[in-house]
Amino acid sequence: MTVYGNFPGSRPRRLRTTPAMRRMVAETRLDPADLILPAFVREGITAPVAISAMPGVQQHTLDTLRKAAVDAVSAGVSGIMLFGVPADEKKDARGTAGTDPDGILQVGLRAVREEVGDDLVVMSDLCLDEYTDHGHCGVLTADGRVDNDATLERYAEMAQVQADAGAHVVGPSGMMDGQVGVVRDALDRTGHEDVSILAYTAKYSSAFYGPFREAVGSSLKGDRKTYQQDPANARESLRELALDLQEGADMVMVKPAGPYLDVLAKVADSVDVPVAAYQISGEYAMIEAAAEKGWIDRDAAIMESLTGIRRAGAQMILTYWSTEVAQRLGRA
Numbered sequence: 001m002t003v004y005g006n007f008p009g010s011r012p013r014r015l016r017t018t019p020a021m022r023r024m025v026a027e028t029r030l031d032p033a034d035l036i037l038p039a040f041v042r043e044g045i046t047a048p049v050a051i052s053a054m055p056g057v058q059q060h061t062l063d064t065l066r067k068a069a070v071d072a073v074s075a076g077v078s079g080i081m082l083f084g085v086p087a088d089e090k091k092d093a094r095g096t097a098g099t100d101p102d103g104i105l106q107v108g109l110r111a112v113r114e115e116v117g118d119d120l121v122v123m124s125d126l127c128l129d130e131y132t133d134h135g136h137c138g139v140l141t142a143d144g145r146v147d148n149d150a151t152l153e154r155y156a157e158m159a160q161v162q163a164d165a166g167a168h169v170v171g172p173s174g175m176m177d178g179q180v181g182v183v184r185d186a187l188d189r190t191g192h193e194d195v196s197i198l199a200y201t202a203k204y205s206s207a208f209y210g211p212f213r214e215a216v217g218s219s220l221k222g223d224r225k226t227y228q229q230d231p232a233n234a235r236e237s238l239r240e241l242a243l244d245l246q247e248g249a250d251m252v253m254v255k256p257a258g259p260y261l262d263v264l265a266k267v268a269d270s271v272d273v274p275v276a277a278y279q280i281s282g283e284y285a286m287i288e289a290a291a292e293k294g295w296i297d298r299d300a301a302i303m304e305s306l307t308g309i310r311r312a313g314a315q316m317i318l319t320y321w322s323t324e325v326a327q328r329l330g331r332a
Helices: 012-016 019-025 062-075 104-116 148-164 179-189 207-215 235-247 258-270 281-292 298-311 322-331
Strands: 035-042 058-060 079-085 121-126 169-172 196-203 251-255 275-278 316-318
Touching (some): 035 058, 035 322, 058 062, 062 079, 062 322, 104 121, 104 148, 121 148, 148 169, 148 179, 207 281, 235 251, 235 258, 258 275, 258 298, 281 298, 298 322
Parallel strands (some): 035 316, 121 169, 169 196, 251 275, 275 316
16 A cells, blocks of 8 residues: 555544544534524414424413523523514504513513523514514615614614613614614613623525514515625625624624624634624524425434534524523533
């Protein structure tokens, strides 16, 4: 046999010989504390409603939301990100249900805080899209465009009511210019200096949001390409990152996760604040659907996808599998 260089003295396969060996030398590890559970709470229902495009995920009642929060704590999950689903008749052009102290998201926040206190980091989605009858993330002008600055005024109101309701962290997700600064100012002016901001720094206009639209009962007409990022662009995310940090973001996020691992890696390499990534509904649905068909190993695919996100630089991962995966890691 021809010998090349120091072969066979150098054999990388020696470090792959057994599960214990592979575990010992693993460069990337998942931990329950890395995980944040997105959860939907719906107004006016007496039993949870299954989301057909997201098998295993449901729109919660207040009681089942409380249980989901307790289960997450028991599994070691770090946080829960709440999305409100209001009754259709409460939607309007300005998304007023989103700033109603008794709106479904605020009620859900109070319920979770009452149930788990500070044992779970309680986060709230700060956006108008669930509450508007047109489904956009902001206030519209007379000709149908999203009015950036008028929307910021609404976000300031949302920040206050969500913090009043008990959110430890608010997540401005509408991709309006200046949103982080306005939210920070609103929180500080209303005595909520300790409430953190998880900035949706690089939120792309993605085809993978499809199942989420069902989850929140979206009324979207058209698309969000004028304010969410273009999937063709990566450097643009670094400009958004610099602005969010300048405006006071405590943590930053890339969304979606899987299709944008390159962007996630760039962001993670550029900052000294915690970095999150959101494994979104379409990413979840693809794995569940392929597994249901018997085309892939479901559990292995879930763990591989999350490890890839963690390896790319995410310290925190929002995933609908959070509690399940945390329980699995706890048994490992």
